[in-house]
Amino acid sequence: MPKSRRYLLICLSALFVVGIAWFFMRSTAPVVPEAIKRGYSEALTQARNGQPGAARVLYQQLARPDISPKRRVWLHAELPNYPSSVALKLADADLQHEAPEVRIAAIKSISGLVSSAQRSLLLGPLLDDSDQSVRLAAVNALLGLSPDELGLYFGPLEQAIDAWQQVLKNAPQSADNHYQLARLHLHNAELKEAQQELEQTLQLAPDNLPALVMQIEVLDRQGQSEAAQELLARQLKAQPDSAYLQHALGLWLLHHGQSEFALLGLSKAVELEPDNKDYRYDLATTLHGEQELEAAQKQLQEIVQRHPNDRKARVLLINYWKESGQLQNVQILLAQLEQLNPDDPALQQGL
Numbered sequence: 001m002p003k004s005r006r007y008l009l010i011c012l013s014a015l016f017v018v019g020i021a022w023f024f025m026r027s028t029a030p031v032v033p034e035a036i037k038r039g040y041s042e043a044l045t046q047a048r049n050g051q052p053g054a055a056r057v058l059y060q061q062l063a064r065p066d067i068s069p070k071r072r073v074w075l076h077a078e079l080p081n082y083p084s085s086v087a088l089k090l091a092d093a094d095l096q097h098e099a100p101e102v103r104i105a106a107i108k109s110i111s112g113l114v115s116s117a118q119r120s121l122l123l124g125p126l127l128d129d130s131d132q133s134v135r136l137a138a139v140n141a142l143l144g145l146s147p148d149e150l151g152l153y154f155g156p157l158e159q160a161i162d163a164w165q166q167v168l169k170n171a172p173q174s175a176d177n178h179y180q181l182a183r184l185h186l187h188n189a190e191l192k193e194a195q196q197e198l199e200q201t202l203q204l205a206p207d208n209l210p211a212l213v214m215q216i217e218v219l220d221r222q223g224q225s226e227a228a229q230e231l232l233a234r235q236l237k238a239q240p241d242s243a244y245l246q247h248a249l250g251l252w253l254l255h256h257g258q259s260e261f262a263l264l265g266l267s268k269a270v271e272l273e274p275d276n277k278d279y280r281y282d283l284a285t286t287l288h289g290e291q292e293l294e295a296a297q298k299q300l301q302e303i304v305q306r307h308p309n310d311r312k313a314r315v316l317l318i319n320y321w322k323e324s325g326q327l328q329n330v331q332i333l334l335a336q337l338e339q340l341n342p343d344d345p346a347l348q349q350g351l
Helices: 005-028 039-047 054-062 070-081 085-096 100-113 116-128 132-142 145-169 175-188 191-204 207-221 225-238 242-255 259-272 278-288 295-307 309-323 327-340
Strands: none
Touching: 005 242, 039 054, 039 070, 039 145, 039 327, 054 085, 070 085, 070 100, 085 100, 085 116, 100 116, 100 132, 116 132, 132 145, 132 259, 175 191, 175 207, 175 242, 191 207, 191 278, 225 242, 242 259, 242 278, 259 278, 278 295, 278 309, 309 327
């Protein structure tokens, strides 16, 4: 057989094999029904508004192999309000997604879905991710966990923190970089270093309220409670209408055993930002601690009314109503929770 003809046959055979492989790959790829393909916007709206069936359609969209990274990120933002074994499986799968932004979104999902100890087991491997932004997201998710909760990942986290500190120190000066360094020093209980970084942060960005509140915490932890109180009072005098600072005042007083006065700051924060569910949640739990159960229930009801997808407030309200013997209200909320997510662990545990 002539050499040219033999070469042609080899090429045709190779093309045939590739064609067969492509055909089988196509035929075995999961087919997404058109109804689910068209249902993305509706699913996201249902999840954000806490509408019946929200969990099911949210899971359907996240299970799609053809969905864009940007859309997956938006879905993950809603996932922690709809926990279940299916939700955890979907989030865990996306820790391996090719797009770094999806892996970061999955890290945030898992942080909201599982306990601290479980978090370290699932997210610890991401400390060695090939993408720096993903590694840093994993560090952020694990900061604050105890050595026991970190388990095998205590050492790797310390190494990742050291590496991140080096990156930040070599980077151009910015308020954000100094603030991140302060967070890492605080995690390592390096209080003087944290204080120095916070001072640098506030020099570059005097209106950085998170840095200011962290500075108050650092002063407190150094035994300088009076200095912390004076700093907070000075800032509140300058910005009396700052909900962030009023909330910080409430938490500071709560931490120092002055829960009755803490209620004033927490209430003022809610008054200034009535739609902030975190402020209202802290007010509710503080009211409950002061045995003001009815007032606490009202705050949680307000959260559920304004944010129907807020599972944390809904579950706590069920517990508070149970506590006060309002079983009819308990049944109503349980029925609503089941409509949202029949696989919610709270229902499985017989809340």
